[in-house]
Amino acid sequence: MRRLLYLFVVLAMVAGCSPKMGDTIENNNQEPAADQKPIASSIDLTEVNNDRVWVQIDPGSFDADSVIFRLPRVVQGTYSVSDFGSFTDSLVAYNYEGQPITATKDGQNTWIIPNASKLDKLGYYVNDTFDIENSDKATPFSPSGTNIKEDNFVLNLHGFVGYFENLQNHEYQLDITAPAEFTHTSALPVVKTSYNSDSTEATNTYVADRYFQITDNPMMYGNLDVAEFMVDDMQIVLSVYSPNGNHSASAIQKTIKSMMDAQKDYLGTLETTDRYDIYLYLAPRSETAPTGFGALEHHTSTVVVLPEAMPAPRLNQTMTDVVSHEFFHIVTPLNVHSEDVHYFDYNAPTFSKHLWMYEGVTEYFASHFQVYEGLQSKQEFYDKMNGKIESSLGMNDAMSFTKMSENILEEPYASNYYNVYQKGALIGMCIDILMREESNGKRSMMSLMTELSQKYGTDKPFTDDKLINEITAMTYPSVGDFLQTHVVGNTPIDYNDFFTKVGLERVKGSTQTTLFLNGQTAFIKANQEEETIEFRDIELNSSLKKLGVQSGDIIKSVNGTEYSLQNIRQLIPKSMNWTSDTDIEMVVIRGDQEVTLSGRVGTPMVEAFNLIEIEEASKEQLKLRKQWLGQ
16 A cells, blocks of 8 residues: 555656756755655666667755765676676766756766755766677676667666665656557556657656665566466566567467476475566677676566577577576575675675575576476486586685685686586585485475575575574584585585485596587686686697697687687687587687697597486485485
Protein backbone atom coordinates (compact mmCIF):
# COMPACT_ATOMS: atom_id res chain seq x y z
CA MET A 1 0.00 0.00 0.00
CA ARG A 2 2.85 2.41 0.79
CA ARG A 3 4.14 1.82 -2.75
CA LEU A 4 0.79 2.74 -4.31
CA LEU A 5 0.40 5.92 -2.26
CA TYR A 6 3.96 6.86 -3.16
CA LEU A 7 3.17 6.36 -6.84
CA PHE A 8 0.41 8.98 -6.80
CA VAL A 9 2.75 11.44 -5.08
CA VAL A 10 5.44 10.77 -7.70
CA LEU A 11 3.09 11.33 -10.63
CA ALA A 12 1.86 14.59 -9.14
CA MET A 13 5.43 15.82 -8.77
CA VAL A 14 6.30 14.71 -12.31
CA ALA A 15 3.58 17.00 -13.62
CA GLY A 16 4.57 20.03 -11.54
CA CYS A 17 8.25 19.86 -10.59
CA SER A 18 10.33 18.51 -13.48
CA PRO A 19 11.20 21.41 -15.80
CA LYS A 20 13.50 20.79 -18.73
CA MET A 21 17.05 22.16 -18.77
CA GLY A 22 17.11 25.89 -19.13
CA ASP A 23 13.49 26.45 -17.97
CA THR A 24 13.08 28.86 -15.08
CA ILE A 25 11.53 28.20 -11.70
CA GLU A 26 10.40 31.51 -10.24
CA ASN A 27 10.18 30.34 -6.65
CA ASN A 28 12.91 28.12 -5.23
CA ASN A 29 10.56 27.03 -2.42
CA GLN A 30 8.49 25.07 -4.95
CA GLU A 31 11.23 22.43 -5.05
CA PRO A 32 11.04 19.95 -2.16
CA ALA A 33 14.22 19.13 -0.27
CA ALA A 34 16.36 16.32 -1.67
CA ASP A 35 15.49 14.07 1.26
CA GLN A 36 11.76 14.78 0.79
CA LYS A 37 11.24 13.66 -2.83
CA PRO A 38 12.33 10.96 -5.23
CA ILE A 39 15.41 11.73 -7.30
CA ALA A 40 13.93 12.42 -10.74
CA SER A 41 16.07 11.07 -13.57
CA SER A 42 15.46 10.76 -17.28
CA ILE A 43 17.09 9.25 -20.38
CA ASP A 44 16.17 10.42 -23.88
CA LEU A 45 16.62 7.70 -26.52
CA THR A 46 14.97 9.70 -29.31
CA GLU A 47 17.93 11.93 -30.10
CA VAL A 48 21.14 9.91 -30.40
CA ASN A 49 24.07 12.31 -30.74
CA ASN A 50 27.30 10.67 -31.94
CA ASP A 51 26.43 7.43 -30.12
CA ARG A 52 25.46 9.44 -27.04
CA VAL A 53 22.20 10.02 -25.18
CA TRP A 54 21.25 12.81 -22.79
CA VAL A 55 20.63 12.04 -19.12
CA GLN A 56 19.09 14.47 -16.65
CA ILE A 57 19.01 14.28 -12.84
CA ASP A 58 16.79 16.44 -10.61
CA PRO A 59 17.51 15.66 -6.94
CA GLY A 60 15.41 18.33 -5.19
CA SER A 61 16.86 21.21 -3.19
CA PHE A 62 19.95 21.07 -0.98
CA ASP A 63 20.94 23.23 1.97
CA ALA A 64 24.54 21.93 2.09
CA ASP A 65 27.59 23.99 1.14
CA SER A 66 28.47 21.45 -1.57
CA VAL A 67 27.30 18.09 -2.90
CA ILE A 68 29.07 15.21 -4.60
CA PHE A 69 27.62 13.47 -7.64
CA ARG A 70 29.04 10.17 -8.91
CA LEU A 71 28.70 7.39 -11.44
CA PRO A 72 29.87 3.95 -10.30
CA ARG A 73 33.55 3.10 -10.29
CA VAL A 74 32.72 -0.56 -9.58
CA VAL A 75 29.42 -2.39 -9.97
CA GLN A 76 28.27 -5.52 -8.18
CA GLY A 77 29.15 -8.85 -9.75
CA THR A 78 32.13 -7.60 -11.80
CA TYR A 79 35.01 -7.53 -9.26
CA SER A 80 36.88 -5.08 -11.46
CA VAL A 81 37.11 -1.33 -11.99
CA SER A 82 34.73 -0.03 -14.69
CA ASP A 83 34.88 3.78 -14.21
CA PHE A 84 31.48 4.51 -15.75
CA GLY A 85 32.02 8.20 -15.15
CA SER A 86 34.70 8.14 -17.85
CA PHE A 87 31.99 7.48 -20.46
CA THR A 88 30.14 10.70 -19.72
CA ASP A 89 30.87 14.13 -21.10
CA SER A 90 29.52 17.68 -21.17
CA LEU A 91 28.12 17.49 -17.64
CA VAL A 92 26.37 20.76 -16.79
CA ALA A 93 24.77 21.81 -13.50
CA TYR A 94 21.97 24.42 -13.58
CA ASN A 95 20.55 26.76 -10.98
CA TYR A 96 16.86 27.63 -10.55
CA GLU A 97 17.15 30.42 -13.12
CA GLY A 98 18.30 27.94 -15.74
CA GLN A 99 21.88 29.24 -15.71
CA PRO A 100 24.97 26.97 -15.58
CA ILE A 101 26.79 26.81 -12.24
CA THR A 102 30.13 25.31 -11.29
CA ALA A 103 30.54 21.51 -11.31
CA THR A 104 34.16 20.41 -10.93
CA LYS A 105 35.20 16.92 -11.99
CA ASP A 106 37.36 15.11 -9.43
CA GLY A 107 38.82 11.94 -10.94
CA GLN A 108 37.02 9.65 -13.36
CA ASN A 109 33.66 9.30 -11.65
CA THR A 110 33.07 12.24 -9.29
CA TRP A 111 31.80 15.83 -9.66
CA ILE A 112 31.82 18.35 -6.81
CA ILE A 113 29.15 21.05 -6.95
CA PRO A 114 29.72 24.04 -4.61
CA ASN A 115 26.91 26.39 -3.61
CA ALA A 116 24.63 23.37 -3.63
CA SER A 117 21.64 25.40 -2.43
CA LYS A 118 21.51 26.90 -5.93
CA LEU A 119 21.50 23.52 -7.72
CA ASP A 120 18.28 22.70 -9.55
CA LYS A 121 19.38 19.80 -11.74
CA LEU A 122 22.21 18.52 -13.86
CA GLY A 123 22.56 16.77 -17.20
CA TYR A 124 25.22 15.02 -19.21
CA TYR A 125 25.81 12.90 -22.28
CA VAL A 126 26.55 9.19 -21.94
CA ASN A 127 28.70 7.41 -24.54
CA ASP A 128 28.14 3.70 -25.15
CA THR A 129 30.88 1.19 -24.35
CA PHE A 130 30.19 -1.52 -26.95
CA ASP A 131 31.41 0.58 -29.88
CA ILE A 132 34.78 1.39 -28.32
CA GLU A 133 35.74 -2.00 -26.90
CA ASN A 134 38.25 -2.39 -29.71
CA SER A 135 39.81 1.05 -29.20
CA ASP A 136 42.69 1.97 -26.90
CA LYS A 137 40.28 3.02 -24.14
CA ALA A 138 39.69 0.53 -21.35
CA THR A 139 36.06 -0.61 -21.26
CA PRO A 140 33.97 -2.68 -18.85
CA PHE A 141 33.10 -6.33 -19.41
CA SER A 142 30.52 -6.33 -22.21
CA PRO A 143 27.51 -7.67 -20.23
CA SER A 144 27.99 -4.79 -17.78
CA GLY A 145 28.42 -2.26 -20.60
CA THR A 146 26.06 -0.14 -22.66
CA ASN A 147 24.86 -0.03 -26.26
CA ILE A 148 23.43 3.02 -28.01
CA LYS A 149 22.20 2.30 -31.52
CA GLU A 150 19.19 3.53 -33.48
CA ASP A 151 17.60 0.07 -33.28
CA ASN A 152 18.96 -1.21 -29.96
CA PHE A 153 19.74 0.17 -26.52
CA VAL A 154 21.30 -2.02 -23.83
CA LEU A 155 20.51 -0.05 -20.69
CA ASN A 156 22.69 -1.29 -17.88
CA LEU A 157 21.48 1.65 -15.85
CA HIS A 158 24.65 1.90 -13.75
CA GLY A 159 26.22 3.25 -16.94
CA PHE A 160 23.63 6.02 -17.31
CA VAL A 161 22.16 7.11 -13.98
CA GLY A 162 24.42 8.48 -11.26
CA TYR A 163 23.85 9.13 -7.57
CA PHE A 164 24.47 11.84 -4.99
CA GLU A 165 26.68 10.88 -2.10
CA ASN A 166 24.62 9.95 0.99
CA LEU A 167 21.42 9.72 -1.10
CA GLN A 168 21.88 6.16 -2.38
CA ASN A 169 19.02 4.93 -0.21
CA HIS A 170 16.55 7.53 -1.47
CA GLU A 171 13.74 6.72 -3.89
CA TYR A 172 14.25 7.23 -7.60
CA GLN A 173 11.87 8.03 -10.43
CA LEU A 174 13.18 7.25 -13.92
CA ASP A 175 11.62 8.45 -17.20
CA ILE A 176 12.78 6.88 -20.45
CA THR A 177 11.65 8.51 -23.69
CA ALA A 178 11.91 6.37 -26.84
CA PRO A 179 10.28 6.01 -30.26
CA ALA A 180 6.77 4.69 -29.68
CA GLU A 181 7.33 1.67 -31.98
CA PHE A 182 10.21 0.37 -29.85
CA THR A 183 9.79 -2.87 -27.92
CA HIS A 184 11.05 -2.57 -24.36
CA THR A 185 11.54 -4.94 -21.45
CA SER A 186 12.46 -4.35 -17.83
CA ALA A 187 11.94 -6.14 -14.55
CA LEU A 188 11.02 -2.75 -13.07
CA PRO A 189 7.35 -2.24 -13.86
CA VAL A 190 6.20 0.69 -15.96
CA VAL A 191 3.97 2.80 -13.69
CA LYS A 192 2.91 5.31 -16.33
CA THR A 193 3.24 5.81 -20.11
CA SER A 194 2.70 9.15 -21.80
CA TYR A 195 2.98 10.21 -25.46
CA ASN A 196 4.02 13.33 -27.32
CA SER A 197 1.49 15.28 -29.40
CA ASP A 198 1.70 13.07 -32.49
CA SER A 199 2.22 9.79 -30.53
CA THR A 200 5.60 9.13 -32.18
CA GLU A 201 7.41 9.13 -28.84
CA ALA A 202 6.52 7.35 -25.62
CA THR A 203 7.83 8.11 -22.13
CA ASN A 204 7.77 5.25 -19.65
CA THR A 205 8.00 6.08 -15.95
CA TYR A 206 9.63 3.66 -13.49
CA VAL A 207 10.12 3.96 -9.73
CA ALA A 208 12.76 2.40 -7.49
CA ASP A 209 13.03 2.29 -3.71
CA ARG A 210 16.77 3.12 -3.79
CA TYR A 211 19.72 3.49 -6.14
CA PHE A 212 20.50 -0.23 -5.89
CA GLN A 213 17.19 -1.00 -7.60
CA ILE A 214 18.24 1.26 -10.48
CA THR A 215 21.55 -0.56 -10.95
CA ASP A 216 20.00 -3.98 -10.37
CA ASN A 217 17.35 -3.74 -13.09
CA PRO A 218 18.78 -3.53 -16.62
CA MET A 219 16.52 -2.79 -19.58
CA MET A 220 16.52 -3.23 -23.34
CA TYR A 221 14.79 -1.01 -25.88
CA GLY A 222 14.59 -1.28 -29.64
CA ASN A 223 14.10 -3.97 -32.26
CA LEU A 224 13.71 -6.88 -29.85
CA ASP A 225 12.26 -10.36 -30.18
CA VAL A 226 10.56 -11.24 -26.89
CA ALA A 227 9.22 -14.54 -25.57
CA GLU A 228 7.36 -14.85 -22.27
CA PHE A 229 6.60 -18.16 -20.58
CA MET A 230 6.03 -19.68 -17.16
CA VAL A 231 8.22 -22.03 -15.14
CA ASP A 232 5.89 -23.21 -12.38
CA ASP A 233 4.75 -19.92 -10.81
CA MET A 234 7.68 -17.86 -12.15
CA GLN A 235 7.35 -15.66 -15.24
CA ILE A 236 10.37 -15.78 -17.58
CA VAL A 237 10.88 -12.91 -20.05
CA LEU A 238 13.47 -13.62 -22.76
CA SER A 239 14.50 -10.58 -24.83
CA VAL A 240 16.71 -11.23 -27.86
CA TYR A 241 18.48 -8.76 -30.12
CA SER A 242 19.78 -10.54 -33.23
CA PRO A 243 20.64 -7.78 -35.76
CA ASN A 244 20.68 -10.12 -38.75
CA GLY A 245 17.81 -12.30 -37.58
CA ASN A 246 20.01 -15.40 -37.14
CA HIS A 247 18.29 -16.41 -33.91
CA SER A 248 14.83 -15.89 -32.43
CA ALA A 249 13.46 -15.83 -28.92
CA SER A 250 11.00 -18.62 -29.75
CA ALA A 251 13.82 -20.91 -30.92
CA ILE A 252 15.83 -20.33 -27.73
CA GLN A 253 12.77 -20.50 -25.47
CA LYS A 254 12.55 -24.32 -25.49
CA THR A 255 16.14 -24.68 -24.25
CA ILE A 256 15.67 -22.06 -21.54
CA LYS A 257 12.39 -23.56 -20.34
CA SER A 258 13.81 -27.11 -20.10
CA MET A 259 16.81 -25.76 -18.25
CA MET A 260 14.82 -23.66 -15.79
CA ASP A 261 12.27 -26.41 -15.15
CA ALA A 262 15.22 -28.58 -14.09
CA GLN A 263 16.71 -25.76 -12.01
CA LYS A 264 13.44 -25.23 -10.14
CA ASP A 265 13.31 -28.95 -9.35
CA TYR A 266 16.94 -28.83 -8.21
CA LEU A 267 16.31 -25.81 -5.96
CA GLY A 268 13.48 -27.62 -4.21
CA THR A 269 11.80 -25.49 -1.56
CA LEU A 270 14.18 -22.54 -1.89
CA GLU A 271 12.24 -19.32 -2.51
CA THR A 272 13.02 -17.81 -5.91
CA THR A 273 11.28 -14.84 -7.58
CA ASP A 274 8.00 -14.04 -9.33
CA ARG A 275 9.73 -12.89 -12.52
CA TYR A 276 13.13 -13.42 -14.12
CA ASP A 277 14.41 -11.49 -17.15
CA ILE A 278 17.04 -12.68 -19.64
CA TYR A 279 18.47 -10.05 -22.00
CA LEU A 280 20.45 -11.63 -24.86
CA TYR A 281 22.51 -9.35 -27.11
CA LEU A 282 23.90 -11.26 -30.09
CA ALA A 283 26.92 -9.40 -31.43
CA PRO A 284 27.30 -9.22 -35.22
CA ARG A 285 30.60 -9.57 -37.07
CA SER A 286 31.78 -5.97 -36.85
CA GLU A 287 34.77 -3.99 -35.65
CA THR A 288 32.44 -2.04 -33.37
CA ALA A 289 30.67 -5.08 -31.90
CA PRO A 290 31.31 -6.18 -28.29
CA THR A 291 33.67 -9.12 -27.76
CA GLY A 292 33.49 -9.70 -24.01
CA PHE A 293 31.21 -12.71 -24.27
CA GLY A 294 29.51 -13.97 -21.14
CA ALA A 295 26.91 -12.71 -18.69
CA LEU A 296 26.41 -10.47 -15.67
CA GLU A 297 23.94 -11.43 -12.98
CA HIS A 298 21.45 -9.23 -11.25
CA HIS A 299 19.13 -10.33 -8.47
CA THR A 300 16.24 -11.19 -10.79
CA SER A 301 17.76 -10.87 -14.26
CA THR A 302 20.86 -11.40 -16.36
CA VAL A 303 22.44 -9.66 -19.34
CA VAL A 304 24.11 -12.02 -21.83
CA VAL A 305 26.40 -11.09 -24.72
CA LEU A 306 27.32 -13.79 -27.26
CA PRO A 307 28.37 -13.83 -30.94
CA GLU A 308 25.47 -13.89 -33.39
CA ALA A 309 27.46 -16.24 -35.65
CA MET A 310 27.13 -19.10 -33.14
CA PRO A 311 25.33 -22.12 -34.62
CA ALA A 312 22.03 -22.80 -32.88
CA PRO A 313 23.12 -26.02 -31.05
CA ARG A 314 26.20 -24.32 -29.65
CA LEU A 315 24.22 -21.22 -28.69
CA ASN A 316 21.67 -23.35 -26.84
CA GLN A 317 24.37 -25.19 -24.86
CA THR A 318 26.16 -21.93 -24.09
CA MET A 319 22.91 -20.37 -22.90
CA THR A 320 22.34 -23.40 -20.67
CA ASP A 321 25.79 -23.07 -19.10
CA VAL A 322 25.81 -19.29 -18.82
CA VAL A 323 22.22 -18.50 -17.85
CA SER A 324 21.97 -21.38 -15.40
CA HIS A 325 24.98 -19.95 -13.55
CA GLU A 326 23.41 -16.50 -13.41
CA PHE A 327 20.02 -17.83 -12.33
CA PHE A 328 21.62 -19.75 -9.45
CA HIS A 329 22.74 -16.40 -8.07
CA ILE A 330 19.19 -16.33 -6.71
CA VAL A 331 20.69 -18.55 -3.99
CA THR A 332 23.73 -16.38 -3.39
CA PRO A 333 24.12 -13.44 -3.21
CA LEU A 334 20.35 -12.77 -3.38
CA ASN A 335 19.44 -14.89 -0.34
CA VAL A 336 22.88 -15.32 1.27
CA HIS A 337 25.28 -12.38 1.27
CA SER A 338 27.65 -10.41 3.47
CA GLU A 339 27.49 -6.83 4.70
CA ASP A 340 29.94 -5.84 1.91
CA VAL A 341 27.32 -6.88 -0.66
CA HIS A 342 24.30 -5.53 1.22
CA TYR A 343 25.83 -2.09 1.78
CA PHE A 344 27.81 -1.90 -1.45
CA ASP A 345 29.92 1.21 -2.04
CA TYR A 346 30.05 1.94 -5.79
CA ASN A 347 33.05 4.24 -5.45
CA ALA A 348 35.27 2.57 -2.84
CA PRO A 349 33.92 -0.95 -2.35
CA THR A 350 35.15 -3.50 0.13
CA PHE A 351 34.87 -7.14 -0.87
CA SER A 352 33.69 -10.22 0.96
CA LYS A 353 36.03 -13.12 1.72
CA HIS A 354 33.60 -15.57 0.22
CA LEU A 355 33.87 -15.56 -3.58
CA TRP A 356 34.26 -19.33 -3.20
CA MET A 357 30.55 -19.26 -2.32
CA TYR A 358 29.15 -16.39 -4.44
CA GLU A 359 30.77 -17.47 -7.69
CA GLY A 360 32.31 -20.87 -6.98
CA VAL A 361 29.30 -22.65 -5.46
CA THR A 362 27.06 -20.96 -8.04
CA GLU A 363 29.26 -22.31 -10.83
CA TYR A 364 29.18 -25.76 -9.22
CA PHE A 365 25.38 -25.73 -9.09
CA ALA A 366 25.26 -24.68 -12.77
CA SER A 367 27.26 -27.78 -13.68
CA HIS A 368 25.90 -30.25 -11.12
CA PHE A 369 22.19 -29.66 -11.73
CA GLN A 370 22.60 -30.69 -15.38
CA VAL A 371 23.77 -34.19 -14.48
CA TYR A 372 21.56 -34.47 -11.37
CA GLU A 373 18.42 -33.59 -13.35
CA GLY A 374 19.38 -35.77 -16.34
CA LEU A 375 20.23 -32.99 -18.81
CA GLN A 376 23.70 -34.42 -19.47
CA SER A 377 25.58 -37.68 -18.96
CA LYS A 378 27.83 -38.48 -16.02
CA GLN A 379 30.89 -38.50 -18.27
CA GLU A 380 30.10 -35.02 -19.56
CA PHE A 381 29.96 -33.85 -15.95
CA TYR A 382 33.22 -35.67 -15.12
CA ASP A 383 34.91 -34.00 -18.09
CA LYS A 384 33.73 -30.57 -16.96
CA MET A 385 34.97 -31.03 -13.39
CA ASN A 386 38.23 -32.49 -14.64
CA GLY A 387 38.67 -29.49 -16.93
CA LYS A 388 38.23 -27.20 -13.94
CA ILE A 389 40.99 -29.09 -12.11
CA GLU A 390 43.35 -28.65 -15.06
CA SER A 391 42.43 -24.96 -15.30
CA SER A 392 42.91 -24.32 -11.59
CA LEU A 393 46.33 -25.97 -11.59
CA GLY A 394 47.40 -23.45 -14.21
CA MET A 395 46.85 -20.69 -11.63
CA ASN A 396 48.16 -20.20 -8.10
CA ASP A 397 46.88 -23.32 -6.36
CA ALA A 398 48.43 -22.35 -3.01
CA MET A 399 46.57 -19.07 -2.47
CA SER A 400 44.12 -18.50 0.36
CA PHE A 401 40.72 -18.12 -1.27
CA THR A 402 39.41 -15.82 1.47
CA LYS A 403 42.46 -13.57 1.18
CA MET A 404 42.16 -13.51 -2.61
CA SER A 405 38.46 -12.64 -2.40
CA GLU A 406 38.95 -9.80 0.05
CA ASN A 407 41.69 -8.25 -2.12
CA ILE A 408 40.34 -9.15 -5.55
CA LEU A 409 41.06 -5.76 -7.17
CA GLU A 410 44.76 -5.97 -6.27
CA GLU A 411 47.63 -8.08 -7.58
CA PRO A 412 48.54 -10.89 -7.36
CA TYR A 413 44.89 -11.67 -6.58
CA ALA A 414 43.22 -9.87 -9.51
CA SER A 415 44.97 -12.05 -12.11
CA ASN A 416 43.73 -15.16 -10.27
CA TYR A 417 40.08 -14.06 -10.33
CA TYR A 418 39.24 -16.61 -13.03
CA ASN A 419 40.01 -19.31 -10.47
CA VAL A 420 36.77 -18.54 -8.62
CA TYR A 421 34.96 -20.32 -11.48
CA GLN A 422 37.41 -23.20 -11.49
CA LYS A 423 38.72 -24.02 -8.01
CA GLY A 424 35.72 -22.23 -6.51
CA ALA A 425 33.40 -24.74 -8.18
CA LEU A 426 35.64 -27.61 -7.07
CA ILE A 427 35.41 -26.37 -3.47
CA GLY A 428 31.63 -26.60 -3.83
CA MET A 429 31.97 -30.12 -5.25
CA CYS A 430 34.14 -31.31 -2.35
CA ILE A 431 31.78 -29.90 0.29
CA ASP A 432 28.82 -31.48 -1.55
CA ILE A 433 30.48 -34.92 -1.41
CA LEU A 434 31.36 -34.45 2.28
CA MET A 435 27.82 -33.38 3.15
CA ARG A 436 26.29 -36.37 1.40
CA GLU A 437 28.81 -38.78 2.95
CA GLU A 438 28.32 -37.47 6.49
CA SER A 439 24.50 -37.50 6.25
CA ASN A 440 24.06 -40.75 4.32
CA GLY A 441 22.73 -38.77 1.38
CA LYS A 442 20.21 -36.70 3.33
CA ARG A 443 22.07 -33.36 3.09
CA SER A 444 24.01 -31.62 0.33
CA MET A 445 25.61 -28.35 -0.72
CA MET A 446 22.19 -27.20 -1.89
CA SER A 447 20.50 -28.10 1.39
CA LEU A 448 23.21 -26.14 3.23
CA MET A 449 22.60 -23.07 1.06
CA THR A 450 18.85 -23.44 1.64
CA GLU A 451 19.44 -23.49 5.40
CA LEU A 452 21.64 -20.40 5.13
CA SER A 453 19.00 -18.60 3.06
CA GLN A 454 16.39 -19.39 5.69
CA LYS A 455 18.69 -18.02 8.39
CA TYR A 456 19.52 -14.83 6.50
CA GLY A 457 17.53 -14.07 3.33
CA THR A 458 17.45 -11.02 1.09
CA ASP A 459 17.31 -8.39 3.84
CA LYS A 460 19.70 -9.77 6.47
CA PRO A 461 23.43 -9.93 5.65
CA PHE A 462 25.85 -12.22 7.44
CA THR A 463 29.04 -11.02 9.15
CA ASP A 464 31.93 -11.89 6.86
CA ASP A 465 34.37 -13.12 9.53
CA LYS A 466 31.78 -15.39 11.16
CA LEU A 467 30.53 -17.38 8.16
CA ILE A 468 33.07 -20.24 8.24
CA ASN A 469 32.37 -20.93 11.92
CA GLU A 470 28.62 -20.71 11.32
CA ILE A 471 28.81 -23.25 8.48
CA THR A 472 30.92 -25.54 10.65
CA ALA A 473 28.36 -25.39 13.45
CA MET A 474 25.54 -26.08 10.98
CA THR A 475 27.29 -29.05 9.35
CA TYR A 476 30.14 -31.37 10.37
CA PRO A 477 33.72 -31.09 11.70
CA SER A 478 34.98 -32.48 8.34
CA VAL A 479 33.40 -29.55 6.49
CA GLY A 480 34.91 -27.06 8.94
CA ASP A 481 38.36 -28.69 8.63
CA PHE A 482 38.10 -28.56 4.83
CA LEU A 483 37.18 -24.87 4.82
CA GLN A 484 39.92 -23.92 7.27
CA THR A 485 42.57 -25.93 5.41
CA HIS A 486 41.72 -25.32 1.76
CA VAL A 487 39.66 -22.10 1.69
CA VAL A 488 40.99 -19.98 4.56
CA GLY A 489 44.33 -21.79 4.41
CA ASN A 490 46.54 -22.19 1.36
CA THR A 491 46.88 -25.99 1.19
CA PRO A 492 46.07 -27.36 -2.30
CA ILE A 493 43.21 -29.85 -2.48
CA ASP A 494 44.01 -33.49 -3.23
CA TYR A 495 40.95 -34.21 -5.38
CA ASN A 496 41.73 -37.94 -5.43
CA ASP A 497 40.65 -38.06 -1.76
CA PHE A 498 37.15 -37.00 -2.80
CA PHE A 499 36.94 -38.93 -6.07
CA THR A 500 37.88 -42.14 -4.26
CA LYS A 501 34.81 -41.71 -2.02
CA VAL A 502 32.57 -41.91 -5.13
CA GLY A 503 34.52 -44.49 -7.11
CA LEU A 504 36.29 -42.24 -9.61
CA GLU A 505 39.94 -41.85 -10.59
CA ARG A 506 42.05 -39.57 -12.77
CA VAL A 507 44.17 -41.37 -15.36
CA LYS A 508 46.74 -39.92 -17.74
CA GLY A 509 45.86 -39.46 -21.42
CA SER A 510 45.68 -36.73 -24.06
CA THR A 511 43.04 -34.32 -25.26
CA GLN A 512 42.49 -31.96 -28.20
CA THR A 513 42.42 -28.21 -27.63
CA THR A 514 42.02 -25.10 -29.76
CA LEU A 515 45.11 -23.05 -30.54
CA PHE A 516 44.74 -20.63 -27.62
CA LEU A 517 42.34 -22.44 -25.32
CA ASN A 518 42.32 -25.75 -23.47
CA GLY A 519 38.75 -26.19 -22.30
CA GLN A 520 38.28 -23.20 -20.01
CA THR A 521 42.00 -22.50 -19.64
CA ALA A 522 43.74 -20.06 -21.95
CA PHE A 523 47.37 -20.53 -22.98
CA ILE A 524 47.75 -16.74 -22.88
CA LYS A 525 47.28 -14.24 -20.08
CA ALA A 526 47.17 -10.48 -19.57
CA ASN A 527 50.10 -8.84 -17.82
CA GLN A 528 48.35 -5.80 -16.38
CA GLU A 529 51.53 -4.17 -15.10
CA GLU A 530 53.33 -4.35 -18.45
CA GLU A 531 50.08 -4.01 -20.45
CA THR A 532 51.00 -7.00 -22.62
CA ILE A 533 49.59 -10.37 -23.61
CA GLU A 534 51.95 -13.26 -23.06
CA PHE A 535 51.98 -17.04 -23.23
CA ARG A 536 51.63 -18.60 -19.82
CA ASP A 537 54.25 -20.69 -18.08
CA ILE A 538 52.34 -23.93 -18.56
CA GLU A 539 52.60 -26.90 -20.90
CA LEU A 540 51.66 -25.55 -24.33
CA ASN A 541 49.75 -27.59 -26.89
CA SER A 542 51.47 -29.43 -29.73
CA SER A 543 50.56 -26.84 -32.38
CA LEU A 544 51.98 -23.92 -30.40
CA LYS A 545 55.14 -25.91 -29.81
CA LYS A 546 55.41 -26.73 -33.52
CA LEU A 547 55.03 -23.03 -34.36
CA GLY A 548 57.96 -22.37 -32.03
CA VAL A 549 56.05 -20.53 -29.29
CA GLN A 550 57.75 -20.38 -25.90
CA SER A 551 56.29 -19.58 -22.49
CA GLY A 552 56.76 -15.89 -21.81
CA ASP A 553 56.54 -14.84 -25.48
CA ILE A 554 54.59 -11.59 -25.83
CA ILE A 555 52.04 -11.45 -28.65
CA LYS A 556 52.51 -8.46 -30.96
CA SER A 557 50.36 -9.53 -33.92
CA VAL A 558 48.54 -12.51 -35.39
CA ASN A 559 47.89 -12.70 -39.14
CA GLY A 560 48.64 -9.00 -39.50
CA THR A 561 46.37 -7.79 -36.68
CA GLU A 562 48.15 -6.19 -33.75
CA TYR A 563 46.83 -7.16 -30.32
CA SER A 564 46.88 -5.39 -26.96
CA LEU A 565 44.98 -5.49 -23.68
CA GLN A 566 42.21 -3.49 -25.34
CA ASN A 567 41.40 -5.88 -28.21
CA ILE A 568 42.79 -9.26 -27.14
CA ARG A 569 39.25 -10.46 -26.43
CA GLN A 570 38.74 -10.65 -30.19
CA LEU A 571 41.50 -13.20 -30.72
CA ILE A 572 40.13 -16.32 -29.05
CA PRO A 573 36.62 -16.13 -30.61
CA LYS A 574 38.26 -15.56 -34.01
CA SER A 575 40.59 -18.54 -33.53
CA MET A 576 37.64 -20.83 -32.73
CA ASN A 577 36.69 -20.68 -36.42
CA TRP A 578 40.12 -21.77 -37.68
CA THR A 579 40.56 -25.25 -39.12
CA SER A 580 43.60 -27.48 -39.04
CA ASP A 581 44.59 -26.17 -42.52
CA THR A 582 44.43 -22.49 -41.52
CA ASP A 583 47.75 -20.74 -42.05
CA ILE A 584 48.97 -18.56 -39.22
CA GLU A 585 51.71 -15.96 -38.86
CA MET A 586 52.42 -14.70 -35.37
CA VAL A 587 54.88 -11.99 -34.37
CA VAL A 588 56.03 -12.28 -30.76
CA ILE A 589 58.47 -10.34 -28.62
CA ARG A 590 61.02 -12.62 -27.01
CA GLY A 591 63.39 -10.74 -24.78
CA ASP A 592 64.66 -7.82 -26.87
CA GLN A 593 63.81 -9.37 -30.23
CA GLU A 594 60.80 -9.65 -32.49
CA VAL A 595 60.35 -13.21 -33.73
CA THR A 596 58.04 -14.19 -36.60
CA LEU A 597 56.46 -17.64 -36.28
CA SER A 598 54.49 -19.23 -39.07
CA GLY A 599 52.81 -22.52 -39.91
CA ARG A 600 49.39 -24.18 -39.81
CA VAL A 601 47.01 -24.52 -36.90
CA GLY A 602 47.09 -28.32 -37.17
CA THR A 603 45.47 -30.44 -34.45
CA PRO A 604 46.48 -29.01 -31.07
CA MET A 605 46.90 -31.71 -28.42
CA VAL A 606 48.01 -31.71 -24.78
CA GLU A 607 48.78 -34.43 -22.30
CA ALA A 608 46.09 -34.45 -19.67
CA PHE A 609 44.39 -36.48 -17.00
CA ASN A 610 40.92 -37.90 -17.65
CA LEU A 611 38.34 -38.55 -14.93
CA ILE A 612 36.74 -41.99 -15.22
CA GLU A 613 34.76 -44.46 -13.12
CA ILE A 614 36.62 -47.23 -11.28
CA GLU A 615 35.57 -50.60 -12.72
CA GLU A 616 35.66 -52.40 -9.36
CA ALA A 617 33.99 -49.70 -7.26
CA SER A 618 32.59 -50.90 -3.92
CA LYS A 619 28.92 -50.83 -2.94
CA GLU A 620 29.63 -47.90 -0.61
CA GLN A 621 31.33 -45.96 -3.41
CA LEU A 622 28.51 -46.65 -5.85
CA LYS A 623 25.88 -45.69 -3.28
CA LEU A 624 27.53 -42.34 -2.53
CA ARG A 625 28.07 -41.69 -6.26
CA LYS A 626 24.36 -42.23 -6.94
CA GLN A 627 23.43 -39.97 -4.01
CA TRP A 628 25.81 -37.34 -5.38
CA LEU A 629 24.82 -37.47 -9.07
CA GLY A 630 21.24 -38.70 -8.86
CA GLN A 631 21.92 -41.44 -11.45
